[in-house]
Amino acid sequence: MRLILVDSPDEVRGNFYPLALSRPLWELRCGFSSLGEKLTARIGAGSVAYFVPDYMAASYRAKAEGPVNDVSVLKGDDLLIVDPRIKADGFNVPAGGPSEVGLDEQGNVLYARVAEADLAKLAKDDIGQFIESAKAKLPNVTTALPTWKYIWDLILANSDQIKADFATAGRNGVEGVVEEPSAVRGDKKDVYIAPGAKVHPMVVIDAEHGPIYIDEGVEVHPFSRIEGPCYIGKDSILLGAKCREGNSIGPVCRVGGEVEESIIHGYSNKYHDGFLGHAYVGEWVNLGALTTNSDLKNDYSCVEVMLDGRRSINTGSTKVGSLIGDHVKTSIGTLLNTGSYLGAMAIIMAMGKPLPKFIPSFAWFLEGVVTKGFGKGKLYETAKTAMGRRGCRWTDDKQDMWDAVFEMTAPMRDKAIKKGRREMLSR
Amino acid sequence: MATVEERVKAVTARVLKLDPEEIKPEHSFTVDLGAESVQSVELVAMFEEEFGIEMDEDAALSVETVGKAVEFIADVCKQQGVEVEQ
Numbered sequence: 001m002r003l004i005l006v007d008s009p010d011e012v013r014g015n016f017y018p019l020a021l022s023r024p025l026w027e028l029r030c031g032f033s034s035l036g037e038k039l040t041a042r043i044g045a046g047s048v049a050y051f052v053p054d055y056m057a058a059s060y061r062a063k064a065e066g067p068v069n070d071v072s073v074l075k076g077d078d079l080l081i082v083d084p085r086i087k088a089d090g091f092n093v094p095a096g097g098p099s100e101v102g103l104d105e106q107g108n109v110l111y112a113r114v115a116e117a118d119l120a121k122l123a124k125d126d127i128g129q130f131i132e133s134a135k136a137k138l139p140n141v142t143t144a145l146p147t148w149k150y151i152w153d154l155i156l157a158n159s160d161q162i163k164a165d166f167a168t169a170g171r172n173g174v175e176g177v178v179e180e181p182s183a184v185r186g187d188k189k190d191v192y193i194a195p196g197a198k199v200h201p202m203v204v205i206d207a208e209h210g211p212i213y214i215d216e217g218v219e220v221h222p223f224s225r226i227e228g229p230c231y232i233g234k235d236s237i238l239l240g241a242k243c244r245e246g247n248s249i250g251p252v253c254r255v256g257g258e259v260e261e262s263i264i265h266g267y268s269n270k271y272h273d274g275f276l277g278h279a280y281v282g283e284w285v286n287l288g289a290l291t292t293n294s295d296l297k298n299d300y301s302c303v304e305v306m307l308d309g310r311r312s313i314n315t316g317s318t319k320v321g322s323l324i325g326d327h328v329k330t331s332i333g334t335l336l337n338t339g340s341y342l343g344a345m346a347i348i349m350a351m352g353k354p355l356p357k358f359i360p361s362f363a364w365f366l367e368g369v370v371t372k373g374f375g376k377g378k379l380y381e382t383a384k385t386a387m388g389r390r391g392c393r394w395t396d397d398k399q400d401m402w403d404a405v406f407e408m409t410a411p412m413r414d415k416a417i418k419k420g421r422r423e424m425l426s427r
Numbered sequence: 428m429a430t431v432e433e434r435v436k437a438v439t440a441r442v443l444k445l446d447p448e449e450i451k452p453e454h455s456f457t458v459d460l461g462a463e464s465v466q467s468v469e470l471v472a473m474f475e476e477e478f479g480i481e482m483d484e485d486a487a488l489s490v491e492t493v494g495k496a497v498e499f500i501a502d503v504c505k506q507q508g509v510e511v512e513q
Contacts, residue, residue, distance in 0.1 A: 373484070374485075375483075378485070424473065424476075
């Protein structure tokens with residue numbers, strides 16, 4: 001059986017921006033791993049293929065371990081096509097069996113199990129047609145499979161997901177180095193320190209309320225306190241961090257200050273003091289010293305987020321911090337309002353008061369307004385430098401993908417720049 | 428209508444809080460007029476607003492002097508069909 005992950009249409013992907021601007025939905029993380037890794041493990045597929053938006057296909061091909069946007073995978077095997085928004089823990093559809101198309105209550109296809117014998121009936125020119133013909137020609141069932149609706153769902157589920165992933169991993173004990181004196185609170189069975197990880201002296205590992213998994217090559221510097229549930233990804237460094245419960249960090253991150261219930265993708269830095277709570281942070285982000293986000297409103301009402309710069313969405317939660325896209329850089333002293341959105345590649349120069357809640361991708365926020373700043377080329381140069389420092393390459397395919405993101409996000413950025421111009425002129 | 432040079436000087440004076448009479452074509456925005464990097468961005472934005480043009484950021488920000496800015500903007504105006512007083 002071949003598993004095929006098919007990314008959602010743009011109107012659905014928008015619910016997972018700014019992170020999904022530069023990655024398919026299954027590359028979003030929750031707990032120890034990505035949604036795709038969880039689905040793949042749950043389903044136990046022999047091979048996996050991927051269909052992503054065209055603009056990111058070439059870039060994703062360099063990372064993916066299976067074929068990307070290759071319609072030849074639509075033959076020669078039983079297929080299980082899955083919407084990556086399905087929560088892996090709730091996916092209870094047998095991988096084998098007669099052909100069947102699972103629909104949500106609105107009639108959208110959540111999965112399609114297609115027996116090899118039925119493949120001849122279906123259109124194979126592109127994945128969209130294939131799924132539509134499967135829906136039209138194969139038996140349909142309505143299903144109530146749980147799905148991720150918005151990006152903050154991942155933040156809010158992270159603590160429980162870490163607990164579940166720790167149980168699934170089935171590891172505990174110290175295989176790395178813990179230098180004395182250090183303190184482990186709670187049950188030591190709820191702590192795993194992987195080979196190559198180093199916990200320096202004067203570190204508190206508090207597993208009283210949840211498990212802690214410190215992955216290979218992690219370094220935890222003195223005066224850090226790690227509260228479970230928590231996952232620290234490979235080769236990350238905690239620098240005297242107050243690492244509160246519910247964090248998934250890394251790989252290859254540098255984290256200091258206070259971090260709570262947040263997901264930080266790889267290669268991002270929050271080196272210094274400052275609070276990050278209920279936030280979702282992309283790759284290659286640098287948060288300057290004292291960058292702080294609010295994750296709770298003063299009146300304890302539900303947090304609203306603008307994902308498209310126009311319409312506020314009530315998250316239904318009193319705790320949502322910031323959504324921070326890939327390659328964002330914030331200056332020292334940046335203050336982020338509750339439920340802020342920082343678009344990918346945005347540059348933020350603090351102005352002493354909380355930023356507007358929506359900063360478009362590729363925006364240069366300077367002197368209190370969104371500007372064109374030093375342009376896209378300078379952002380690419382910076383990205384190239386940041387990646388080079390960690391031994392990673394900025395490729396032509398990546399640049400093409402970001403060029404497409406630049407065009408996609410131009411309307412909201414242009415609108416914000418015009419507003420900024422009006423403010424500049426009125427000064 | 429004011430010339431391109433007069434308009435460039437007026438915008439520069441407003442953004443950098445200077446007297447327009449003190450601004451000379453040979454003046455460097457950074458060395459002589461004290462523009463910091465953020466003000467350079469604001470200058471480019473305000474030139475675009477003043478002349479109703481779109482400038483390439485990299486090219487615009489590489490212009491060093493007031494006189495070169497006048498030439499650069501006049502050229503962009505010509506390319507983009509914006510009539511200006513030379």
